[in-house]
Amino acid sequence: MIRTTPLHSKLAAALIVTSALTAPALAQDTQPAPAATEAPASPATTDTAPDATAAPDAPAAAEATPDAPAAPAAAEAEAPAAAPDAAATGATAATSPEDGATDAGATDQAATGEAGTAATEGAEAAPAAETPGATTQVAAESDERAPQPQPEVGQDWPFWGGDANAQRYSPLDQITPENVGNLERAWTFHTGDLPEGAAIGKYSPENTPVKVGDALLMCSAMNILISIDAATGEENWRYDPKVSPDAIPYGATCRGVSVYTAPELPEDAPCKTRVIEGTVDARLIAADTRTGELCQDFGDSGQIDLWDGIGEKVPGWYAVTAPPAIVRGIAVTGAQVKDGQAEDAPSGVIRGYDAVTGKLAWAWDLGAPEAMKNGPPEGETYTRGTPNMWTTATADEELGLVYLPLGNSSVDYWASNRSEAENDWSTSLVAIDVLTGEPKWSFQTVHKDVWDYDLGSQVTLIDYPNGDGGTVPAVILPSKQGDIYILNRETGEALTPVGEVDVPTTGELEPDTLSKTQPVSEWHTLRKDPLQEKDMWGFTPIDQLWCRIQFRLSSYDGFYTPPTADKFWIQYPGYNGGNDWGSIAYDADAGLIIANYNDIPNHNRLIPREEADELGIKPIYEQGNQGANAEGAGDAQAGSPYAINVNAGWRNDVTGVPCTAPPYGGIRAIDIKTGETVWDRPLGTARRNGPFGIPSHLPFTIGLPNNGGSVVTKGGLIFIGAATDNLFRAIDVKTGETVWSDVLDQGGQANPITYEVNGEQFVLIGPGGHHFMETPIGDEVIAYKLPKG
Numbered sequence: 001m002i003r004t005t006p007l008h009s010k011l012a013a014a015l016i017v018t019s020a021l022t023a024p025a026l027a028q029d030t031q032p033a034p035a036a037t038e039a040p041a042s043p044a045t046t047d048t049a050p051d052a053t054a055a056p057d058a059p060a061a062a063e064a065t066p067d068a069p070a071a072p073a074a075a076e077a078e079a080p081a082a083a084p085d086a087a088a089t090g091a092t093a094a095t096s097p098e099d100g101a102t103d104a105g106a107t108d109q110a111a112t113g114e115a116g117t118a119a120t121e122g123a124e125a126a127p128a129a130e131t132p133g134a135t136t137q138v139a140a141e142s143d144e145r146a147p148q149p150q151p152e153v154g155q156d157w158p159f160w161g162g163d164a165n166a167q168r169y170s171p172l173d174q175i176t177p178e179n180v181g182n183l184e185r186a187w188t189f190h191t192g193d194l195p196e197g198a199a200i201g202k203y204s205p206e207n208t209p210v211k212v213g214d215a216l217l218m219c220s221a222m223n224i225l226i227s228i229d230a231a232t233g234e235e236n237w238r239y240d241p242k243v244s245p246d247a248i249p250y251g252a253t254c255r256g257v258s259v260y261t262a263p264e265l266p267e268d269a270p271c272k273t274r275v276i277e278g279t280v281d282a283r284l285i286a287a288d289t290r291t292g293e294l295c296q297d298f299g300d301s302g303q304i305d306l307w308d309g310i311g312e313k314v315p316g317w318y319a320v321t322a323p324p325a326i327v328r329g330i331a332v333t334g335a336q337v338k339d340g341q342a343e344d345a346p347s348g349v350i351r352g353y354d355a356v357t358g359k360l361a362w363a364w365d366l367g368a369p370e371a372m373k374n375g376p377p378e379g380e381t382y383t384r385g386t387p388n389m390w391t392t393a394t395a396d397e398e399l400g401l402v403y404l405p406l407g408n409s410s411v412d413y414w415a416s417n418r419s420e421a422e423n424d425w426s427t428s429l430v431a432i433d434v435l436t437g438e439p440k441w442s443f444q445t446v447h448k449d450v451w452d453y454d455l456g457s458q459v460t461l462i463d464y465p466n467g468d469g470g471t472v473p474a475v476i477l478p479s480k481q482g483d484i485y486i487l488n489r490e491t492g493e494a495l496t497p498v499g500e501v502d503v504p505t506t507g508e509l510e511p512d513t514l515s516k517t518q519p520v521s522e523w524h525t526l527r528k529d530p531l532q533e534k535d536m537w538g539f540t541p542i543d544q545l546w547c548r549i550q551f552r553l554s555s556y557d558g559f560y561t562p563p564t565a566d567k568f569w570i571q572y573p574g575y576n577g578g579n580d581w582g583s584i585a586y587d588a589d590a591g592l593i594i595a596n597y598n599d600i601p602n603h604n605r606l607i608p609r610e611e612a613d614e615l616g617i618k619p620i621y622e623q624g625n626q627g628a629n630a631e632g633a634g635d636a637q638a639g640s641p642y643a644i645n646v647n648a649g650w651r652n653d654v655t656g657v658p659c660t661a662p663p664y665g666g667i668r669a670i671d672i673k674t675g676e677t678v679w680d681r682p683l684g685t686a687r688r689n690g691p692f693g694i695p696s697h698l699p700f701t702i703g704l705p706n707n708g709g710s711v712v713t714k715g716g717l718i719f720i721g722a723a724t725d726n727l728f729r730a731i732d733v734k735t736g737e738t739v740w741s742d743v744l745d746q747g748g749q750a751n752p753i754t755y756e757v758n759g760e761q762f763v764l765i766g767p768g769g770h771h772f773m774e775t776p777i778g779d780e781v782i783a784y785k786l787p788k789g
Contacts, residue, residue: 145328145435147397148263157211157753160256160323161583162711165461166394168585170754173715174761175786177732180717180740182786186762187233189781193220195252197245203777204251205768206321206581206708208751212259212273217289218766218781219254223279225287231757233783237292239285241303246315246625247281249338251771253321254280255392255581255751259289260326260355271295276355278320278333282306284353299358306335309363309372310346311381316625318346322581325393325402327434331355332402334389337410339452340635340644341619343417345410347381348388352402352434362437366425373437385410386419387426391581392458394475399490401440403475404430407454408446413563413606414640415448416513423447427454429477431492441492445479447515450563451571452646453480456580462486462588462672464495476586478595481559482526482578483519484670496523496675507555507562507569509606518560524675526578526597526668530558531570537661543652547659554603565606565642574602574648582709582722582751586672590733593670594712596683596722598705600664603650612636612643649705663703665723667710669736679736684723707749707773711763721748721765724773728752728765728782742784747775760785 151158154171162168175183195203209218215227215236222243227236254277261273271288274295278284283305286298294302306320307313317338324331330352337346352361365372367383376382387406394403409422428444446453457478464474464486475489486496499522505514533551538544555561556570563569576598585594619636636643650659658664663682671678682703708722718731728748729741747769754763763784769777
């Protein structure tokens with residue numbers, strides 16, 4: 001019998017639910033076993049879950065554990081079921097005060113983008129193709145590529161992830177829980193990059209600047225490179241690469257840039273220190289950090305055309321949205337390949353370029369690693385349809401490795417046509433030796449992924465205790481399923497327990513293809529318990545009833561329910577569940593991982609080809625770059641028997657309200673010593689949500705979908721936007737309580753940073769909004785600091 005809950009009789013509950021009316025469709029920007037030095041190795045066939053007793057007692061960097069942290073607000077997800085028989089495991093090693101938010105914007109000094117001078121604005125695009133034959137020379141020079149000292153975080157924020165280890169931790173401590181209430185806006189800068197014409201409805205900037213010296217360096221949604229004064233927000237220079245709107249994939253996004261200082265160049269040489277960005281029209285561009293002039297020694301007059309070797313150019317199908325990782329002078333980049341279009345899609349090839357000359361150092365084409373190492377022979381392309389890397393890689397200067405969180409194959413929801421190489425490498429973290437371009441190890445988080453669970457988070461490097469008083473260089477790997485793994489970054493071996501669980505494969509489609517087991521972290525997961533019919537929800541008893549009926553009509557057998565075509569299946573968590581591109585923060589002093597996450601399902605159905613044809617569902621190369629639907633929402637998957645329809649967030653078809661109850665997202669602190677939850681809080685209020693899209697202005701914390709990451713400081717604070725309530729907030733690291741917030745005019749779907757100028761600590765966010773998250777679009781970059789005196 002279907003019954004209603006008492007919540008429906010409460011106004012507050014109604015407002016909470018109606019807040020979901022505008023709960024954003026979950027954006028997924030798509031795109032995360034053992035070592036391989038030559039061809040990829042098959043996953044290990046042992047239950048390689050490390051002995052749980054091997055978990056470290058106390059990390060070397062975690063001596064100052066917070067005092068008696070508050071009990072978690074929400075129950076920690078239970079550990080997954082025990083590993084079954086000796087199945088192939090993912091752990092393989094290849095042989096190779098929120099409620100009273102104040103508007104600090106009253107002190108906005110609005111330094112506009114018009115103040116700057118365009119140094120080299122409007123330079124010609126379309127650089128010449130690279131020369132494959134020129135690549136081996138750079139590889140041969142690898143012996144000279146010794147590790148270089150890396151810039152430190154503190155006064156500066158020199159890397160996209162803060163420091164070279166991508167920990168998003170700052171040693172600055174001027175702003176504390178005690179004085180953060182006095183924080184006020186220091187200045188606001190406008191990039192001037194706002195959507196027009198065909199770009200309207202496609203903006204999701206996700207901009208995170210870096211701070212080097214006196215300057216903040218950033219890219220706008222359409223890849224305008226900008227330098228501004230870190231103290232005043234006044235523009236130093238800008239360079240506009242003139243990206244065409246038809247190149248926008250799902251969204252106009254430029255998450256950030258990378259800065260590289262060439263040790264071999266004289267101090268006064270042009271581009272001694274250069275800023276490098278990837279663009280949505282697939283160029284790699286290098287400019288002098290002092291002037292904004294393109295680096296003439298890099299590629300073709302400062303640019304590299306990444307379409308070279310990819311095949312016929314289809315605007316919007318192949319784009320770069322993440323900054324390159326630069327290791328030993330090699331700039332490594334992948335690209336976003338618009339999901340679900342066709343099996344014959346652009347290659348997911350990873351390429352490394354000399355950061356000074358722009359010459360191709362190597363290419364790692366997982367479908368033909370040796371044949372394509374120096375680029376494809378004339379008339380050929382890199383292997384098409386292979387898993388790609390759309391998110392941010394992490395550089396390891398000391399070990400000479402770069403860690404690549406790989407995505408899935410181009411056709412996400414059908415596995416039978418994939419190659420052996422795709423099955424071996426998809427949805428894996430791969431460590432590449434940048435001196436050779438060859439994989440050293442990989443760790444797969446999903447076998448034969450048909451859920452679009454690609455790895456979105458940038459991994460974080462830490463020193464993890466080995467139990468003997470020493471430490472092991474390690475990497476923290478979060479996944480969209482919510483699992484958090486800690487791996488030896490030299491070998492890829494798991495340092496925390498990893499299990500292999502039985503999963504349902506009883507669907508009528510591909511029963512002999514899908515993996516019968518999947519890896520899970522037995523150390524920590526953000527994933528919650530499986531859904532039940534009683535978890536269905538709605539604005540009224542009627543729409544809750546509708547969702548309950550849909551639950552009964554859908555295929556659902558828990559985690560990793562296989563896709564179906566005769567009816568919908570429930571995917572929980574959805575492809576934005578767990579941790580995504582915003583990544584985690586790590587406070588080594590407190591011994592805490594800070595992870596924000598989503599907790600909401602998708603409702604999906606494979607569409608038989610004949611039905612898809614009748615619906616007019618076509619791949620991008622037939623219909624052009626139509627745009628900005630949520631990924632999977634009517635993707636053709638040409639070459640497979642089925643198209644795909646994804647209802648991201650499983651929203652009620654009638655009301656638009658999610659069929660599951662809030663919270664839809666949260667933020668959690670995890671003890672690095674034990675993997676236990678220290679605190680867990682819903683993230684986001686109902687303030688800008690309400691019936692029929694009317695903001696309620698109510699301060700109830702309900703937990704919203706969120707997109708973007710956090711920063712944690714020695715001062716004891718976490719700064720984060722991300723949630724769709726448009727608040728930028730500070731959270732006490734010890735308790736998880738929000739102690740300050742500011743109302744933004746646009747969505748805060750970006751990673752904040754913090755830095756110091758003239759003895760003053762600044763906190764900065766470049767919100768920008770997000771079309772998938774249904775938050776207002778803008779062009780602001782906002783800096784905060786404490787008032788003087």
